[in-house]
Amino acid sequence: MIWKDGRGQTRTAAVVTRDVSERGASIECRTGLSIPLYRLVYFQIDRHARHRADLPDSLRKQGVLSAVFRVGSSNDVTGAPTEYALRLLVEPQRLSASATHPSGQGWNASSGRTRTA
Numbered sequence: 001m002i003w004k005d006g007r008g009q010t011r012t013a014a015v016v017t018r019d020v021s022e023r024g025a026s027i028e029c030r031t032g033l034s035i036p037l038y039r040l041v042y043f044q045i046d047r048h049a050r051h052r053a054d055l056p057d058s059l060r061k062q063g064v065l066s067a068v069f070r071v072g073s074s075n076d077v078t079g080a081p082t083e084y085a086l087r088l089l090v091e092p093q094r095l096s097a098s099a100t101h102p103s104g105q106g107w108n109a110s111s112g113r114t115r116t117a
Contacts, residue, residue: 001013001014001015001027001029001035001041001042001043001044002041002042002044002063003035003039003040003041003042006036011033013029013030013031013033013035014029014030014031015027015028015029015030015084016028016030017045018083020055020056020059021056022056022057022058022088022090023058023087023088023090024069024085024086024087024088025043025059025066025085025086025088026083026084026085026086027043027083027084027085027086028082028083028084029080029081029082029083029084030082032075032078032080033080034080034081035068035071035081035084036068037068037069037070037071038067038068038069039067039068040065040066040067040089041065041066041067041068041086042063042064042065042066043059043063043064043066043086043088044062044063044064045059045060058088058090059088064088064089064090065088065089066086066087066088066089067086067087067089068084068085068086069085069086069087070084070085071083071084072084072085
């Protein structure tokens with residue numbers, strides 16, 4: 001994981017990935033560095049693990065821009081947090097019209113009328 005600290009210095013931390021999804025990841029930082037809440041980071045899975053079948057497509061890239069959105073408890077020895085949750089800043093996948101509306105009709109922009117909920 002790579003980020004810039006408050007002084008503009010590039011920081012790197014080796015992390016252990018605990019849980020991943022299309023939109024987020026739970027990680028454990030073992031370096032003793034403190035990463036502030038809402039900090040933008042580049043998160044990267046090791047090259048040999050990027051081809052796992054259970055890994056979401058968004059994490060198969062070399063680096064994924066992410067934001068720290070939760071900071072866990074602190075380590076008693078270092079005083080720095082060890083657990084973080086990241087929100088992956090990836091483009092959402094488009095759904096087909098049949099998936100967006102149960103009837104399969106979706107939004108019809110050519111109807112010429114304004115619809116209300």
